[in-house]
Amino acid sequence: MGIKLNKNKNVVVLTVLDDLILDTVQEFSGMINSLIADGNKFVVLDLTGIGFISSRGIGAVGKAADILRRNAGDIKIFGMKPEIKRMFDICGLDKIIDVYETEEDAVLSCGDNVSIVEKKLLWSITGNNDNDGQLN
Amino acid sequence: MDNRILIVDDEKNIAWALEESLLDDGYSVQTAHCAEDGLKLFKESLSVSPFKIVLTDMKMPGMSGIELLGKVKELSPVTQVVIITAYGNLDSAVDAIRLGALDFIQKPFQINDVKKVVARAIDLVNEKMLQPAVAANPPEEPKPIHKKQNVLEIQDRILPSGESMLGTLSIDVKSAPKSGVGADFYDYFYVNEDKVLIVIGDVGEKGIDGSLVMIMVKSLIRSEAGHSDNPVEILGRVNSHLRKQGIGGVPITVFLGIFDNKKGVFEYINAGHEKPLFFNHCDLRSANMLIGNGIFIGLFDNPDFKLSAIDCAQGDIFLFYTDGFIRVIEKKANKEEPYGILRRSAQNMLPEKRYSLAESLFREFVDNDIEPEDDITILSVCVGAGLCREKEIRCKCDKNSLVLVRSATEELLRGVQLSYGDRHSIITAVYEALINSLYFAYPDEGEGEIVVRYKFADNVIRLEIEDFGTGFELDKYIPPDNKTYDGLIKESGRGIFLMKSLMDKVSIKSVLGKGTCVILEKYFDIEKAGVKK
Numbered sequence: 001m002g003i004k005l006n007k008n009k010n011v012v013v014l015t016v017l018d019d020l021i022l023d024t025v026q027e028f029s030g031m032i033n034s035l036i037a038d039g040n041k042f043v044v045l046d047l048t049g050i051g052f053i054s055s056r057g058i059g060a061v062g063k064a065a066d067i068l069r070r071n072a073g074d075i076k077i078f079g080m081k082p083e084i085k086r087m088f089d090i091c092g093l094d095k096i097i098d099v100y101e102t103e104e105d106a107v108l109s110c111g112d113n114v115s116i117v118e119k120k121l122l123w124s125i126t127g128n129n130d131n132d133g134q135l136n
Numbered sequence: 137m138d139n140r141i142l143i144v145d146d147e148k149n150i151a152w153a154l155e156e157s158l159l160d161d162g163y164s165v166q167t168a169h170c171a172e173d174g175l176k177l178f179k180e181s182l183s184v185s186p187f188k189i190v191l192t193d194m195k196m197p198g199m200s201g202i203e204l205l206g207k208v209k210e211l212s213p214v215t216q217v218v219i220i221t222a223y224g225n226l227d228s229a230v231d232a233i234r235l236g237a238l239d240f241i242q243k244p245f246q247i248n249d250v251k252k253v254v255a256r257a258i259d260l261v262n263e264k265m266l267q268p269a270v271a272a273n274p275p276e277e278p279k280p281i282h283k284k285q286n287v288l289e290i291q292d293r294i295l296p297s298g299e300s301m302l303g304t305l306s307i308d309v310k311s312a313p314k315s316g317v318g319a320d321f322y323d324y325f326y327v328n329e330d331k332v333l334i335v336i337g338d339v340g341e342k343g344i345d346g347s348l349v350m351i352m353v354k355s356l357i358r359s360e361a362g363h364s365d366n367p368v369e370i371l372g373r374v375n376s377h378l379r380k381q382g383i384g385g386v387p388i389t390v391f392l393g394i395f396d397n398k399k400g401v402f403e404y405i406n407a408g409h410e411k412p413l414f415f416n417h418c419d420l421r422s423a424n425m426l427i428g429n430g431i432f433i434g435l436f437d438n439p440d441f442k443l444s445a446i447d448c449a450q451g452d453i454f455l456f457y458t459d460g461f462i463r464v465i466e467k468k469a470n471k472e473e474p475y476g477i478l479r480r481s482a483q484n485m486l487p488e489k490r491y492s493l494a495e496s497l498f499r500e501f502v503d504n505d506i507e508p509e510d511d512i513t514i515l516s517v518c519v520g521a522g523l524c525r526e527k528e529i530r531c532k533c534d535k536n537s538l539v540l541v542r543s544a545t546e547e548l549l550r551g552v553q554l555s556y557g558d559r560h561s562i563i564t565a566v567y568e569a570l571i572n573s574l575y576f577a578y579p580d581e582g583e584g585e586i587v588v589r590y591k592f593a594d595n596v597i598r599l600e601i602e603d604f605g606t607g608f609e610l611d612k613y614i615p616p617d618n619k620t621y622d623g624l625i626k627e628s629g630r631g632i633f634l635m636k637s638l639m640d641k642v643s644i645k646s647v648l649g650k651g652t653c654v655i656l657e658k659y660f661d662i663e664k665a666g667v668k669k
Contacts (some may be wrong), residue, residue: 022571066621091615091634096616096621
């Protein structure tokens with residue numbers, strides 16, 4: 001199994017152990033569908049352990065965000081290595097999914113009414129330069 | 137079925153040391169010095185008494201140990217493969233385990249550790265062979281003779297032989313130990329992102345003892361180069377270790393230099409070794425011996441090494457060799473001084489053979505039919521990135537091939553000066569192209585074939601990934617904004633978008649009557665390398 005599942009408060013933490021390519025992508029998508037079917041709303045994705053992600057992996061994370069938000073939930077990410085973050089930036093995922101440094105920050109943010117992405121947008125409109133994303 | 141073991145290692149000393157030790161324990165052992173020969177021996181053994189264990193080095197010229205592992209497991213799933221890997225190359229070792237290797241051993245190794253792994257592997261094979269067949273006498277099905285059996289065909293063309301370091305050094309080596317084992321050694325590796333260490337040496341004692349001292353000296357040099365980039369400090373510490381460990385008493389000649397790519401300087405010390413020749417690019421007809429000579433290592437505490445330095449520029453050539461090569465020239469010379477003959481021969485070969493000088497000199501002087509009286513090692517280094525390397529891999533389109541192709545790509549990129557980010561980009565792009573083949577060209581896994589061609593020369597790396605399936609949908613991907621998921625949730629276009637973003641150029645070629653070929657190119661700039669033109 002390439003993904004480990006833990007509960008942290010009311011949030012499901014998925015720790016991805018293998019690179020998010022091939023079978024691990026299918027496993028991830030299957031897990032998200034099961035979690036939603038079981039009534040879970042918030043998922044935190046721990047990417048500390050991966051060095052590679054494929055475009056299918058990126059698509060699966062994007063689809064997970066889409067489907068969770070349709071169910072009044074969300075997905076948050078932490079522990080991205082610079083090279084993985086670069087893949088997210090290239091494909092534009094950084095614009096729609098909140099990324100945190102630690103699991104604690106990611107878990108605490110679940111349930112916020114306003115996401116970091118929206119806060120960033122708000123700050124850019126109001127001209128505030130503080131866009132480090134760690135606003136709570 | 138005898139307890140037969142196949143050892144595959146291009147470092148003949150290591151192969152010989154392993155062979156001797158395992159023969160002592162009563163195993164039947166055969167050795168090969170490249171994966172291609174190893175595979176040939178393995179295939180031949182299948183009809184007689186198959187090898188139970190294959191001990192193979194990971195990195196070898198041509199087919200790698202991982203590629204050999206794939207083929208061996210395909211031919212005989214019961215055979216256990218143990219990978220020998222150098223200096224903490226753990227990622228590839230872990231890949232090897234995923235592909236079915238039983239274990240891996242890191243160099244430098246203790247022979248007793250190897251024996252333990254081998255004993256465990258033999259037990260495992262014997263256990264598997266004793267297990268009853270699942271079905272009683274199942275009818276034998278005719279074996280397919282199509283390309284499905286042909287898991288991986290690799291055609292490795294490195295023109296000329298050698299390796300490129302830092303994008304500006306082209307290194308060529310030819311080594312022939314006496315009677316399969318020798319005490320000559322050489323090595324070259326990155327000290328940091330701007331510097332390459334080059335070492336050549338000779339241990340005064342021959343046979344297995346000399347061979348083991350040689351392995352230890354090489355490992356110590358690698359280890360000490362992690363703490364210092366000063367040749368005097370490195371060799372001084374290596375000498376101290378040898379003295380402390382009681383190896384002292386065996387004279388070891390060493391020439392150790394560090395090429396600084398930024399400054400265009402080669403700093404070196406010579407501990408009693410043959411003086412290398414230096415050919416200046418301005419006048420290749422005049423060769424100079426590198427000055428400076430000190431005492432051997434291994435004999436005395438705190439030897440006084442003197443550091444020398446020489447400025448280098450594009451086109452300069454260094455020629456390193458051991459005394460065994462000089463003895464060979466001496467035998468052929470008619471009272472003429474051997475160094476003069478060597479100098480003249482090398483000059484006649486330049487500049488045409490600047491990237492393959494070692495190989496060319498070996499061919500000119502060493503008679504393959506006559507056993508050399510001593511080990512022979514020749515190493516030539518050209519300051520210039522003219523090496524052209526090509527590699528072609530044909531593999532079955534399945535998940536295992538993905539790891540094998542990644543391993544081959546990493547091997548090929550090893551000698552190229554690239555940032556970590558660029559290296560990661562290339563491997564990710566290769567993954568994308570292969571996954572595309574896997575899902576779209578051949579949805580039934582293992583049905584089709586992929587051809588991967590690599591070429592790098594001067595300042596471009598080019599990869600062609602050809603399959604015989606459908607084409608790509610270009611420009612379909614729309615990056616999302618903070619509200620939409622459009623491009624993300626579509627099934628196509630994301631991979632090609634990612635490849636285009638990661639590489640400098642991506643193009644698609646239709647192969648008439650076959651399928652498509654995606655061509656990935658990455659440029660790297662030797663102008664940035666800092667060597668004086």
